[in-house]
Amino acid sequence: MRKLKGWKEIPIGAMIVEPGSSVEFEVSSWRTFKPVFDKKKCTKCGMCWIFCPExxxxxxxxxxxxxxxxFCKGCGICQRACAVKAITMVKEG
Amino acid sequence: MKRVGLSGNYAVAYAAKMADVDLIAAYPITPQTPIVEKLSEFVANGELEAEYINVESEHSALSACVGASLTGARVFTATSSQGLAYMHEVLFMASGLRTPIVMANVNRALSTPLNIWNDHSDAMAERDSGWIQLWVTSAQEAFDATLEAFKIAEEVLLPVMVNLDGFILSHTYEPVVLPDESLVREFVPPKPMLNRVSPKFAYSIGVVGPPEIYYEMKYQVVDAIENSRHKIKEIDKEFGNKFGREYKFVNEYMMEDADYALVTMGALTGTAKVVVNALRKEGEKVGVVSIRCFRPFPKEDLVALLEGVKGVGVMDRAVMPGGPSNPLFADIATALYGSSRRPLLQNFVAGLGGRDVSVEEFKAMFGLVKDVVREGRPRSCIYVGLRE
Known part of the structure; x- marks a missing residue:
């Protein structure tokens, strides 16, 4: 796990000065279900890519x-968006 | 330099004008309204070039100040009582975002019952919001503190609240020395502030701080206000050199050899001093300490002044229902806890909702402090002037 910054190292005023910092923020522990993709059923339409809020x-x-x-929180929106049911939400072990 | 007659409110308005503010967010509330009225006059007649926004509430007034301040603008607003309460959540954002806002708070009691008169309950309820709080005792001080507030805010990047007692100060006309505007501009020059939003420097603000980071970010505000002490002292000294008046964190009166003292805040300090003069003539060794800088709290200055004094009465003009004492007393008792030479402390509440505190009542308070010293232990809080 990356080392978290101390109060002296953080910019003041609750600012984020570097763009794209959300890449550093892991959310995998939030998940109960994870999406599993079936490549054989996939029609490459891209609806899951469009709808994923993250x-x-x-x-x-x-x-x-x-x-x-x-970065997947396990919301299941991709599964709902997939017209050919190529995505299944599977409970995390 | 000229000497003019001004109300406390107008003195504040003149200070904001001379500091050449860029933006004023205005929402009227008694007894603050004449401040923003006077500023609107300055803007309308061309004496002050500033953005004057008529907002729809105090919540919006402070929000507008936060936004404008983040662009580097020098901003000002004023409020009282319910207005300050309505700003509550934005007060914490202003300090967390480190916006150097200057706000005059004309102290007034909080409802219910509805009351437009003076006490300190409005500011005490916002004690922990991370704002620096200055308290004044005259119209001249109101002018001077407002000027100092701009410099303090911009140096330490924290918002500053200048508190003046409603009606007693806000509506009373007193002689005020107005310095030359050029000298004021030297004291508070336009200051390019660090880390402000601009097309050259983009950043995210108002971000989420999850448990991994919130604690550290909050501590930055704790550290900033703790360390603002030396900066406030430095600025006050500079003000003294330039304008000939210096205030320090606490104002002491007849404390050199005092056995008994009263701690006050705000305009009633004047009455306390009159009573001290009278009691001194009768041979009583009494003095007054009034707190000018309430946040950051002047722990060391107070300990130095009160150590060795036999008995100290602390006069609160706000209550802390269900608490162990009232707010000012609690702070003073905490500050003195570590001292082996601490005086006996007695809490008083007086002057709630604009109730007069008479010379006789001040005399009685000094007498009671003497009594508890004789008895060897303080009594529970004494509510001065309360009818049973």
């Missing part, structure tokens, strides 16, 4: 999609 869906080289579990 931007946690990655585009694979072959045009199918996958999830970055560091």
């Amino acid at each position: 931007g946690a869906i990655n585009l694979n080289k072959d045009g199918t999609y996958d999830v970055n579990l560091s």
